[in-house]
Amino acid sequence: MLEARLEQSSVLKKVVDAIKDLVQDCNFDCNDSGIQLQAMDNSHVALVAMHLKTEGFALYRCDRNIALGINLVSLQKVLRAAQNEDVMTLKAEDSPDALSLVFENSENDRISEYDLKLMDIDQEHLGIPETEYGATVKMPSAEFQRICRDLSLLSESVAIEATKEGIKFSCTGDIGKGAVTLRQNPNVEKPELGTTIELQEPVALTFSLKYLVNFCKASGLSNTVTISLSNEVPLLIEYEMEHGYVRFYLAPKIGDEE
Secondary structure (H helix, E strand, O other), X not given: OEEEEEOOXXXXXXHHHHHOOOOOXXXXXXXXXEEEEEEEOOOOOEEEEEEXXXXXXXXXXXXXXXXXXXXXXXXXXXXXXXXXXXXXEEEEOOOXXXXXXXXXXXXXXXXXXXXXXXXXXXOOOOOOOOOOOOEXXXXXXXXXXXHHHHHHOOOOEEEEEEEOOEEEEEEEEOOEEEEEEEEOEOOOOOHHHOEEEEEOOOEEEEEEHHHHHHHHHHHHHOOXXXXXXXXXXXXXXXXXXXXXXXXXXXXXXXXXXX
């Protein structure tokens, strides 16, 4: 049996909001390390990996590995019934056909109970290889979101270039072109506001802005985002939570591909 209690419903609400537009149906793999998810979008260009570790739960019990096949749009509808401060408990039997969600609010002594029907999802688990990245950039997530959103008004793709001078986002579209450069700028007093770059080698790659704007929906999970780049391998965008993470992988565009 699975029983997992989150002190704040907002954690799962933000995770689901961040990935529901990328993948619709996916398995929540529950085991003794926590709840994990890994899924590709329909076009097989992007992959999302999520891990809510056991330490992030007020109570966590998982007697055996369980895969919960969930439609994320349906889950989001149920989660709308929870206020952000509600305590949320997820429960499932060993061979479940439904996931039980209980929302408790101590202020007005309210307990809400919902059952979400589960799906049978045949999903292969992809081994994500460990990669030594040429450049790793840590920057404010709100800044990254603003850059992606602004450049997406001009073009469908963005060139990301990391050098020792900084990280440059540039694009060219029908109405004009734009570029934003962030120089290395560690902020000792407020590290979440600074930009740090670890560079093994200069990297320059082009990516779809539609996907990057989509990934930025996870900005509410963390004040910072880590962008890892290497020539000819997928980009890694990571939002780290106190006890877990959401990671997005995106294949680069090649040549004249639009």
